[in-house]
Amino acid sequence: MTATLDPETLAELLQTIRRFVTERLIPAEQQVDREDRIPEDILRDLQAMGLYGITIPTGYGGLGLNAEESVQVFFELCRAAPAFRSVIGINNGLGSSSILSDGNDDQRNRYIRRLASGDLVAAFCLTEPDSGSDAGALTTTARRDGDHYILNGTKRYITNAPQAGIFIVMARTDPAQAGAAGVSAFIVERETPGLSVARPDRKMGQKGAHLADVIFEDCRIPASALIGREGQGFKVAMRALDRGRIHIAAMCVGISERLIDEGLTYALDRPQFGKPIAEYQLVQAMLADSKAEAYAARCMVLDAARRLDRGERVSVEASCSKMFASEMCCRVADRVVQIHGGAGYISECAAERLYRDVRVFRLYEGTTQIQQLIIAKAMITARRA
């Protein structure tokens, strides 16, 4: 997909997001962390800015940005605590892309415009209590019954479940088929009888962004809720994941750059033994390593995004970017806490909060270990072919 914006408009867009992040989001971070809730006025601002529809085509009221443009938006937006990105994340990612790529016109017309505006929030239900990394082993069933399907099963750690109006659900339509082949994707509306959302899980960081179990008990949905054809569900999910991983990597870059800023500011302000700690070489090493690694990740993300825009298959590049950027981000967060010394362990400190927020990046949308398997398997397959 070619660039949709001229350089001046893109620069203006990014500058406006930076201003929004600096003036509105960063000042609210502490309150969001303390209250585990994003204030209503900020949610309204996220909507008014158009951030729910960054990647959704303009024909559906979105901004229609390509991958290279959208990762630059995430670099800027994710200078703020990742909880803010989390609330808009699924609408821009797995929630809309599955319907756009594999859904039919009725489904697109019914949901995409509202996803782009943020009037409707989507959740993506793949993980289950007994299937995480081995997603193909999922056991939620969708049994055909005339013009309907009947869903049974439990989905775990579903981001935005407490707020979601629709759920994209992966369920097994063919119990005879083990693994990915028997899995189909469905759109389930929140009001559907038999669907319930459990209490939000308490978690280490990213307060304000909520996840919960979603439970289906004889949940009867129309056959028209199927996305694509039966048995295609996993393909729908996997296709969306490449793009999703690049977005996670972009997020890691944004938050790393913020952390480096926090570390540099503190190091220049904090005197010890008569001069700012930034003048000590051991502190400088931590700053320099962080800067170089964040720069490397930024370059990787931009390259993967450009390849995706050119229509290349980017599974390996997406996994490399996600793995490197998330590991890098956690190293940077650790160093920045170290630069802060004891102050970095105190809850008023942004470094302490962000340190907790970033840990999940190495876990979700494929752990580092799953990314390693994807990359190595692709290398071996290519050599043997």
Place this chain on the structure above:
Amino acid sequence: MKIAVCLKRVPDTTTKIVVAGDGKSIDETGVKFVPNPYDEYAIEAAIAFKEKAGAGETVVYSLGADVAQETMRTALAMGIDRGVLLQSPGSPDGFEVAKALATEIGTGGFDLVLFGKMAVDDYNHQVGIMVAELLELPCISAVSALTIDGSAVTAEREVEGGVEVVTCQLPVVITADKGINTPRLPSLKGIMAAKKKPLELKPVTLGPGGVTVTALALPPERQAGKIVGEGPDAVPALVQLLRNEAKVI
């Protein structure tokens, strides 16, 4: 309602200012420029009054070099309908700017003409008031709250120790102070749409003006503070220094 709003492109207030080689202008190298913050209040007011009226037109005017178009796009992205840039190089004095703006705005049939109360680069507080005079319109300056009901205008101004309430009829020139509203940030779609909104370029020739800037200087470096002692024992020494050295008591 037809509303004009005037906008000046100024250096970002967080920019470190360097005086240029000529000693009387600023070195623009690497300086980030932004819409004058007080003008943003005026822009917000223009958009909000048009939205409330449900009809009408908002036009943004600026006078300056061609690069001012970038700044004007921000106003268009926030929601102003169209723009007119009066192209003029250099930094002319306020009266010359006011004359050019008045000539342009005077023929527009505007109900309301909005300015920021001053530009944060030169602190002159002049142009809005001069335009009102040239157009023979009433002017309410430094307005911190504004309501318009039909053609009746009620404005509040913060004066020493209190608030002054002023009324008049449209058409009127208003210069906006902070407190009048909270300027919106442009939406991302607004930014994309701004590129397609009309922005007219009109060359103008200004007179030499009556004011000449002869020199610019940065404020003196702040001197290090002095600690004269601690607790009640230090008071006599402090009083002595405040009286004889700082000469503030």
